[in-house]
Amino acid sequence: MPSPNEVEAIVANAKYKANSAKQDAFIGARADWTVFGGAKGGGKSHALEMQAARHIDKPGYTSVIFRQTVPQIRQLGGLWDTALAMYSSVGGDPNESRLEFKFPSGAKIGFGHIAHDRELADWQGSQIAMIGVDQAEEFTGRQLLFLRGLNRPTSTLMNYCKAHGIRFTPRIYATCNPDPDCFLRTFMDWWIGLDGYPIEERSGVIRYYAIDNDKEQWAESLVESEARAELASLFGDDVGIQSFTFIPARIEDNVDLMRSDPGYIARLKSMGRVESERFWLGNWNVRWSAGDYFRRDQFKVMDAAPPLFDEWRYWDRAATVGSRSWTVGLRMGMDAQGRFWITDRIRFQAIAQEVQQRIVNVAHQDGYSINVGIEGDPGQAGKAEAQEYVRILAGYNVVINTVHESKGARARPLSAQVAIGNVYLVRAPWNDEFLRELENFDGSDKCMADQVDAASGAFHMLTAVAPQPTLSFVDF
Numbered sequence: 001m002p003s004p005n006e007v008e009a010i011v012a013n014a015k016y017k018a019n020s021a022k023q024d025a026f027i028g029a030r031a032d033w034t035v036f037g038g039a040k041g042g043g044k045s046h047a048l049e050m051q052a053a054r055h056i057d058k059p060g061y062t063s064v065i066f067r068q069t070v071p072q073i074r075q076l077g078g079l080w081d082t083a084l085a086m087y088s089s090v091g092g093d094p095n096e097s098r099l100e101f102k103f104p105s106g107a108k109i110g111f112g113h114i115a116h117d118r119e120l121a122d123w124q125g126s127q128i129a130m131i132g133v134d135q136a137e138e139f140t141g142r143q144l145l146f147l148r149g150l151n152r153p154t155s156t157l158m159n160y161c162k163a164h165g166i167r168f169t170p171r172i173y174a175t176c177n178p179d180p181d182c183f184l185r186t187f188m189d190w191w192i193g194l195d196g197y198p199i200e201e202r203s204g205v206i207r208y209y210a211i212d213n214d215k216e217q218w219a220e221s222l223v224e225s226e227a228r229a230e231l232a233s234l235f236g237d238d239v240g241i242q243s244f245t246f247i248p249a250r251i252e253d254n255v256d257l258m259r260s261d262p263g264y265i266a267r268l269k270s271m272g273r274v275e276s277e278r279f280w281l282g283n284w285n286v287r288w289s290a291g292d293y294f295r296r297d298q299f300k301v302m303d304a305a306p307p308l309f310d311e312w313r314y315w316d317r318a319a320t321v322g323s324r325s326w327t328v329g330l331r332m333g334m335d336a337q338g339r340f341w342i343t344d345r346i347r348f349q350a351i352a353q354e355v356q357q358r359i360v361n362v363a364h365q366d367g368y369s370i371n372v373g374i375e376g377d378p379g380q381a382g383k384a385e386a387q388e389y390v391r392i393l394a395g396y397n398v399v400i401n402t403v404h405e406s407k408g409a410r411a412r413p414l415s416a417q418v419a420i421g422n423v424y425l426v427r428a429p430w431n432d433e434f435l436r437e438l439e440n441f442d443g444s445d446k447c448m449a450d451q452v453d454a455a456s457g458a459f460h461m462l463t464a465v466a467p468q469p470t471l472s473f474v475d476f
Helices: 004-011 021-028 044-055 070-074 079-088 117-123 141-149 155-163 183-187 224-235 255-260 264-269 273-279 352-366 380-392 407-419 431-440 450-464
Strands: 033-037 062-067 093-095 100-102 108-113 130-133 171-176 207-212 215-218 242-248 300-302 310-316 327-334 340-348 371-376 398-402 423-426 471-475
Touching: 021 033, 021 044, 021 242, 033 044, 044 062, 044 079, 044 130, 044 171, 070 079, 070 108, 079 093, 079 108, 117 141, 130 141, 141 171, 141 183, 207 224, 215 224, 264 273, 310 352, 310 450, 327 352, 327 450, 340 352, 340 431, 340 450, 352 371, 352 380, 371 380, 371 450, 380 398, 398 450, 407 423, 407 450, 423 431, 431 450
Parallel strands: 033 171, 033 242, 062 108, 062 130, 130 171, 300 423, 310 371, 340 423, 371 398, 398 471
Antiparallel strands: 093 100, 100 108, 207 215, 207 242, 310 327, 327 340
16 A cells, blocks of 8 residues: 555656646645636546545545536546546556545545436435545536535544554536536625636635524634634524635646647637637636627527427416516427427416416316426525415326526526527427527526526426426525
């Protein structure tokens, strides 16, 4: 088994050493949460895998690096390929089927995926001493906070550290690219300027926070003892106080990449306004405008849909008359080739009681084989209203979709499928009205988006929700 010094020497050899001061800062960061990146080319994933290997000499050490999907982990030149080269050189024995490495000490490094909240249950009870999250902007706030609850050492590791006089602290290390609509954006607000660019002098500065009612409360002081006293005075001595830091990096910080691929910056510049600002310059505020999410010519309009094996009628409700808000019920299904079909859209304005009755009437017209999705509010009143819909829709598969994310974040998965021509529209008189709203959608909460929300919700039901009996709740 390699000694601690040998492990440090091997991981830091010419092939795997940190290639920038920013990578060094990330590997050496000692906050409970450390986020690294904010642009492409900074060597984020490489640094994350080096970080995971820091304690492989310790029995009972466990680390898991998360991405959204297994294909993202296995893609050519991605996390798994890099890990095969790096970890094998320090005695790691790979298990392809489990996406895991076991080291002579008994330490383990694995790769996991969480694409949907329902997959969180697969990790319940896990003990992960070091958690890595690659492309953290793709994860929801609920997913990231859930992972923090798994961040604890095994008893074997703690006994080893105690016997050797070692202090071990479980930590989360994450990489990211800018996304103004993701959970991290508001969480990292102190490190980001009003112009959307990282404030360089705050790079690596540690701040302290506590979470109360799903809302973080930050201490004003940067001195740890003062910050902890400040938060304890607000919430009590037993509050879970955490530390957090952000280390921004751009391609210019990665000397090796600049030298080996001098054309990379030119390719980042040519990606378009939004992508260039985000992925080259690291801007956290820039967002899409009208036409960036959906274009009319990307939808394939057909006279009829083929047989669909899974269909949802998703309702985005409004209980007002004479305003800009409409109740929209959009029906979407998936065919055997994995193509998405929008087959019907109902749109009206009515008072709450009439909205409820019309939803029931449409369900009867659709039939019991069509699943019903209802957009719900996260509060207690929203849950009570959801229960009422279950009662009046007895016999139907009803799923209440509790919405947390912004409109832009919810629309992006559907937008990606539209962009590659994988979304079809059944020809009907309402098509023009529907496409006009989608073309004008800019991702903000200010533009009219009832039909966008209904389409995003229906797509979410098709891709993230397994068929359930009668009632279930999901988060979006």
